Amino acid sequence: xxxxxxxxxxxxxxxxxxxxxxxxxxxxxxxxxxxxxxxxxxxxxxxxxxxxxxxxxxxxxxxxxxxxxxxxxxxxxxxxxxxxxxxxxxxxxxxxxxxxxxxxxxxxxxxxxxxxxxxxxxxxxxxxxxxxxxxxxxxxxxxxxxxxxxxxxxxxxxxxxxxxxxxxxxxxxxxxxxxxxxxxxxxxxxxxxxxxxxxxxxxxxxxxxxxxxxxxxxxxxxxxxxxxxxxxxxxxxxxxxxxxxxxxxxxxxxxxxxxxxxxxxxxxxxxxxxxxxxxxxxxxxxxxxxxxxxxxxxxxxxxxxxxxxxxxxxxxxxxxxxxxxxxxxxxxxxxxxxxxxxxxxxxxxxxxxxxxxxxxxxxxxxxxxxxxxxxxxxxxxxx
Amino acid sequence: xxxxxxxxxxxxxxxxxxxxxxxxxxxxxxxxxxxxxxxxxxxxxxxxxxxxxxxxxxxxxxxxxxxxxxxxxxxxxxxxxxxxxxxxxxxxxxxxxxxxxxxxxxxxxxxxxxxxxxxxxxxxxxxxxxxxxxxxxxxxxxxxxxxxxxxxxxxxxxxxxxxxxxxxxxxxxxxxxxxxxxxxxxxxxxxxxxxxxxxxxxxxxxxxxxxxxxxxxxxxxxxxxxxxxxxxxxxxxxxxxxxxxxxxxxxxxxxxxxxxxxxxxxxxxxxxxxxxxxxxxxxxxxxxxxxxxxxxxxxxxxxxxxxxxxxxxxxxxxxxxxxxxxxxxxxxxxxxxxxxxxxxxxxxxxxxxxxxxxxxxxxxxxxxxxxxxxxxxxxxxxx
Numbered sequence: 001x002x003x004x005x006x007x008x009x010x011x012x013x014x015x016x017x018x019x020x021x022x023x024x025x026x027x028x029x030x031x032x033x034x035x036x037x038x039x040x041x042x043x044x045x046x047x048x049x050x051x052x053x054x055x056x057x058x059x060x061x062x063x064x065x066x067x068x069x070x071x072x073x074x075x076x077x078x079x080x081x082x083x084x085x086x087x088x089x090x091x092x093x094x095x096x097x098x099x100x101x102x103x104x105x106x107x108x109x110x111x112x113x114x115x116x117x118x119x120x121x122x123x124x125x126x127x128x129x130x131x132x133x134x135x136x137x138x139x140x141x142x143x144x145x146x147x148x149x150x151x152x153x154x155x156x157x158x159x160x161x162x163x164x165x166x167x168x169x170x171x172x173x174x175x176x177x178x179x180x181x182x183x184x185x186x187x188x189x190x191x192x193x194x195x196x197x198x199x200x201x202x203x204x205x206x207x208x209x210x211x212x213x214x215x216x217x218x219x220x221x222x223x224x225x226x227x228x229x230x231x232x233x234x235x236x237x238x239x240x241x242x243x244x245x246x247x248x249x250x251x252x253x254x255x256x257x258x259x260x261x262x263x264x265x266x267x268x269x270x271x272x273x274x275x276x277x278x279x280x281x282x283x284x285x286x287x288x289x290x291x292x293x294x295x296x297x298x299x300x301x302x303x304x305x306x307x308x309x310x311x312x313x314x315x316x317x318x319x320x321x322x323x324x325x326x327x328x329x330x331x332x333x334x335x336x337x338x339x340x341x342x343x344x345x346x347x348x349x350x351x352x353x354x355x356x357x358x359x360x361x362x363x364x365x366x367x368x369x370x371x372x373x374x375x376x377x378x379x380x381x382x383x
Numbered sequence: 384x385x386x387x388x389x390x391x392x393x394x395x396x397x398x399x400x401x402x403x404x405x406x407x408x409x410x411x412x413x414x415x416x417x418x419x420x421x422x423x424x425x426x427x428x429x430x431x432x433x434x435x436x437x438x439x440x441x442x443x444x445x446x447x448x449x450x451x452x453x454x455x456x457x458x459x460x461x462x463x464x465x466x467x468x469x470x471x472x473x474x475x476x477x478x479x480x481x482x483x484x485x486x487x488x489x490x491x492x493x494x495x496x497x498x499x500x501x502x503x504x505x506x507x508x509x510x511x512x513x514x515x516x517x518x519x520x521x522x523x524x525x526x527x528x529x530x531x532x533x534x535x536x537x538x539x540x541x542x543x544x545x546x547x548x549x550x551x552x553x554x555x556x557x558x559x560x561x562x563x564x565x566x567x568x569x570x571x572x573x574x575x576x577x578x579x580x581x582x583x584x585x586x587x588x589x590x591x592x593x594x595x596x597x598x599x600x601x602x603x604x605x606x607x608x609x610x611x612x613x614x615x616x617x618x619x620x621x622x623x624x625x626x627x628x629x630x631x632x633x634x635x636x637x638x639x640x641x642x643x644x645x646x647x648x649x650x651x652x653x654x655x656x657x658x659x660x661x662x663x664x665x666x667x668x669x670x671x672x673x674x675x676x677x678x679x680x681x682x683x684x685x686x687x688x689x690x691x692x693x694x695x696x697x698x699x700x701x702x703x704x705x706x707x708x709x710x711x712x713x714x715x716x717x718x719x720x721x722x723x724x725x726x727x728x729x730x731x732x733x734x735x736x737x738x739x740x741x742x743x744x745x746x747x748x749x750x751x752x753x754x755x756x757x758x759x760x761x762x763x764x765x766x
Contacts (some may be wrong), residue, residue, distance in 0.1 A: 001751050003531060004538045008565060035687075042531030043557050048745055054533035058565075082564055083532060089597050089624040090561040093648050097558060097621070101651030101688050148386060148425030149466060150437035155387045174426055175480060178473040181465055182391060182441075214472050217600070217628040238480070241472040243626030245600040265476050268484030269653050269660040277652040304418075305484050362431050368384050 005050035010057050014078040016111045017095050021073045022104030022275055026065070029073035033062050036077055036105065039098050058083060074108065086119040088245045088291065096278065107278040110286050117324050124251050125259040125294040126327030127320070127352055133233065133259065134169045134206050139383035140351055142375055143170040143332065145358040146177070146192065153183045157191035159368065163361070164199030164207040166372020170354065171196060172210035172236050175263045179215070185223060186230070193231030208233030210261055213242075220246045224256060234259035234294075240266030244291045251292025261332065262293035271311070280311040285318015288329070295330035295354055300345070303336030309348070320352060330354045339364060339378060346382040355379065388433035393440050397461040399494045400478050404456045405487030405658055409448070412456035416445050419460055419488065422481050441466060457491065469502040471628045471674065479661065490661040493669050500707050507634050508642040508677040509710030510703070510735055516616065516642065517552045517589050522766035523734055525758055526553040526715065528741040529560070529575065536566045540574035542751065546744070547582035547590040549755020553737065554579060555593035555619050558646045562598070568606060569613070576614030591616030593644055596625075603629045607639060617642035617677075623649030627674045634675025644715065645676035654694070663694040668701015671712070678713035678737055683728070686719030692731065703735060713737045722747060722761060729765040738762065 019036060023029035037060030038046060049055040063076040084091040096107050112120075123129070131137055144163055146156050160171050171192075179185040189211045196209045213223040213235045220242050224235050239247050239262055250256055264284055270277040271284065278287075280298070288296040296319050299305035301312050312333060320328035331349060334356035345355055357375060364371035402419060406412035420443030421429060432438040446459040467474040479490050495503075506512070514520055527546055529539050543554050554575075562568040572594045579592045596606040596618045603625050607618050622630050622645055633639055647667055653660040654667065661670075663681070671679040679702050682688035684695050695716060703711035714732060717739035728738055740758060747754035 001745055001749050001754075003534060003745070004541075006534055006538070006565075008533060041559065042533065043528070043559065044531050044742055044745060048742075049531070054531060058531070058533035083559070085561040085563045087561055087597075087599050089599060090559070090563075093559060093561075093597065093621070093624055097624075097648035098651070100623075100649055101647065101655065101682055101690075103655055103689055145426070148427050148432070148437060148441070150391060150425065150441035151386060151389055155389070158387075176424065176426065176466070176473070176476060178468040178470055178476075180468045180473075182389075214470075214476065216470050216472060217603075217626055217632045220600075238476070240483075241476055241480075241626070243600055243624070243629065246626065249600045264484065265480035266483055268481070272484065272486055272659055273656050276655055299484055306486055307484075359427050359431075362384055362386070362427060366384050371384075 001048065002050050003048055005052040006054050008053040008057060010053070010080055010082055011115060013081045013113045013115045015081055015084070015113055015116055016063060016076050016078040017107060018074060018076050018109040020068065020106045020108050021075055022071060023073055024071055026067065029065060029075070032105070033065055033075040033077065036060060036075070036099050037062060040094050041079065041083055081113060081115050084116065086116070088120060088248050092244060104275050106276050107282050110282060112324050114324065117326065120248065120290050121252070122289055122326035123292055123294045123329050124257060126329050128327070130259050130294055130330060134208060136169055139379055140346055140349065141169040141330070141354040142167070142379045143172060143354045143356045144168050144361050145356065146171060146173045147358060147362070149174060149176040149180065150182050153188040153191040156183060156188060157195035160192045160209065161195040161199050162368040163372045164196045165202060166369050167203070167205070167376030168207055168372055170208045170210055170234070172261060173212040175212055175214065175236065175238055175265045177212045186226060189227050189230045189232060197231055210234040210236050212236045214238055215242070221250065224250055228256065228258055232258065234261060236261040236263055238263040238265040239288065239291055244287065247291040247293055259294040260292060262288035262296045264298050279314060281314035281318040285315045286323060289319060289323060289326055293329060295332050297332040297334050297356060299335035300333035300337055302341070305335050316349065328352070332356050339375060342378050342382065351383065384431070385433050386431055388435040389437050391436040391440060393436070393463050393465055394498060396464045396496045396498045398464055398496055398499055399446060399459050399461040400490060401457060401459050401492040403451065403489045403491050404458055405454060406456055407454055409450065412448060412458070415488070416448055416458040416460065419443060419482050420445060423477050424462065424466055464496060464498050467499065469499070471503060471631050475627060487658050489659050490665050493665060495707050497707065500709065503631065503673050504635070505672055505709035506675055506677045506712050507640060509712050511710070513642050513677055513713060517591060519552055522762055523729055523732065524552040524713070524737040525762045526555060526737045526739045527551050527744050528739065529554060529556045530741060530745070532557060532559040532563065533565050536571040536574040539566060539571060540578035543575045543592065544578040544582050545751040546755045547579045548585060549752050550586070550588070550759030551590055551755055553591045553593055553617070555644060556595040558595050558597065558619065558621055558648045560595045569609060572610050572613045572615060580614055593617040593619050595619045597621055598625070604633065607633055611639065611641055615641065617644060619644040619646055621646040621648040622671065622674060627670065630674040630676055642677040643675060645671035645679045647681050662697060664697035664701040668698045669706060672702060672706060672709055676712060678715050680715040680717050680739060682718035683716035683720060688718050699732065711735070715739050722758060725761050725765065734766065
């Protein structure tokens with residue numbers, strides 16, 4: 001059968017997705033690209049479509065196809081903005097929903113027109129907003145993570161106090177903290193927020209406390225607001241765990257209005273194989289930014305994860321490169337970093353970064369306050 | 384510094400995760416397994432831990448490590464149930480949060496003790512519950528997908544009517560339907576539910592209408608309840624898009640109480656590379672079931688996706704194998720299936736499956752009603 005011919009009232013605006021496609025030659029690449037156009041939209045063979053607006057405008061459109069290496073092609077495919085229903089969940093679905101099950105296809109880049117940016121305004125704070133909150137303009141920011149899961153609220157607060165006193169700009173929680181009996185959310189956040197506030201009173205600085213709000217679907221928002229009420233200066237969430245749209249919803253909430261840090265947990269698989277999934281640039285750069293994160297945590301090259309400089313450069317460009325007017329957000333390289341590496345990192349990332357040092361801080365020496373001060377002294381010379 | 388020594392009041396119950404680890408020999412495998420134990424829990428080098436309950440019980444524990452092939456090892460690692468905070472999001476985080484960023488590590492299997500099943504009771508209906516709703520006990524079930532995105536509500540309803548009249552047991556929507564202007568959610572669901580209800584009146588059968596409720600984070604639940612109010616017999620959602628816990632929340636809601644179909648969109652990357660990510664068995668079998676789905680849609684071997692029989696067997700065992708008392712759920716193989724393949728599929732999957740045929744139904748011939756009847760006749764012989 002042929003589906004009923006349909007007339008549609010479309011704006012003509014389209015977003016586009018760049019895919020890298022593995023294929024033995026141009027003909028196969030073209031066939032695979034065309035397969036994406038159908039799979040991501042109508043999900044039927046095109047011979048079942050009438051000669052109508054669905055065929056002409058709803059089906060994805062190959063805007064370009066270029067050979068980029070041996071048996072590797074880059075296709076730019078555009079989709080009518082209306083296919084996204086202007087919902088982030090459905091937007092992601094059009095970008096890569098079923099095609100994620102096809103081997104040898106990787107999402108490289110997203111390009112969004114104004115009509116989508118209107119619905120996905122992105123970060124509320126971005127780099128400038130976070131700088132204004134901490135009052136630091138002339139150097140990279142310094143962040144650490146409260147650890148380990150298992151410690152009680154009072155002990156965590158004592159650590160937080162030392163670190164804030166020592167001069168860190170942000171103190172986030174490990175992404176493994178949720179609402180464990182060891183340190184229940186409310187008790188922990190209250191204790192740590194109070195400790196950091198006390199340290200701020202002593203230093204005259206504004207260190208931000210950033211608890212992790214990963215939670216069951218119906219409690220993410222409540223936990224974020226509870227954190228705010230208890231004195232948190234921002235929140236962290238892993239979109240791979242709570243869902244991308246939970247970040248967007250929170251970022252868009254005028255009653256919330258705190259910075260959001262995106263954490264990469266559960267998302268690593270997307271980027272890990274160079275021929276499939278979603279490129280670092282998108283999964284840790286463009287998507288967190290589109291979802292409204294103000295900073296994106298990822299693993300640095302040369303640490304205990306196998307990310308390359310190129311991977312990290314891709315994330316930085318997704319986080320702060322031109323993206324149709326969305327505010328640039330902070331790249332937050334992390335993972336296995338030490339004091340010695342800071343100058344190299346400053347050289348690589350420049351001033352517009354947040355350096356997340358956790359294990360390296362705790363392992364630095366027996367005196368946590370003195371270790372924190374050492375990091376602060378070094379980062380101040382990196383302005 | 385050494386973190387403060389901590390005493391914990393733990394139940395002693397642990398869940399375990401089987402990982403496949405790529406390593407050049409047993410020593411490297413052991414080091415990598417130990418790396419997982421730390422990374423997924425305390426996220427600090429163990430020399431920073433006191434000789435306390437955190438070290439003894441919070442850090443993951445290697446229960447076994449076996450060579451399973453050349454440079455491939457299987458490790459079973461257990462974690463204290465308390466690390467999960469009895470929240471599905473944090474449970475997933477412990478299973479694979481940061482380790483997803485490590486190459487050559489794949490989640491193979493989950494093993495849950497009773498205390499976790501108490502918090503994650505899984506499917507409300509399962510296979511038996513869905514069979515009771517459609518009133519079919521002696522053969523595989525037949526399902527199709529309403530397509531394509533772009534069609535108006537009235538045309539979709541007309542298709543649904545023919546298919547229900549022809550004898551399909553379930554009619555789900557394509558996962559690309561959300562709330563596009565072409566066929567807004569409420570209008571579409573009302574029209575299709577009414578059409579299928581009318582067909583049921585004519586046949587005396589109970590075909591279920593299953594709309595897609597993927598939506599922004601704050602509207603998933605509302606859309607599910609709206610679907611129910613409008614006469615839907617179940618709902619479909621892609622946990623990769625709406626978040627795993629959104630399914631759990633809905634499945635646990637006594638006021639909702641309709642079957643839930645899980646869709647694989649946006650999750651394909653997890654399974655696609657045999658050395659990393661999350662095995663088919665887990666991502667499309669155990670996890671949807673744990674999250675409360677009553678049926679799990681995945682792509683069949685031999686279709687337009689490159690899944691093997693082994694991949695599909697893994698999903699089936701995750702969906703209906705022993706899993707500590709959770710109800711077995713329906714495997715729903717899908718993707719590029721035709722009438723000719725049904726007997727082979729019945730041979731492979733047995734009776735306890737839902738066969739999802741969409742393109743193959745629409746492409747079968749000019750008369751949709753007659754095509755639907757043909758499928759029904761064939762499936763009735765597969766009892």
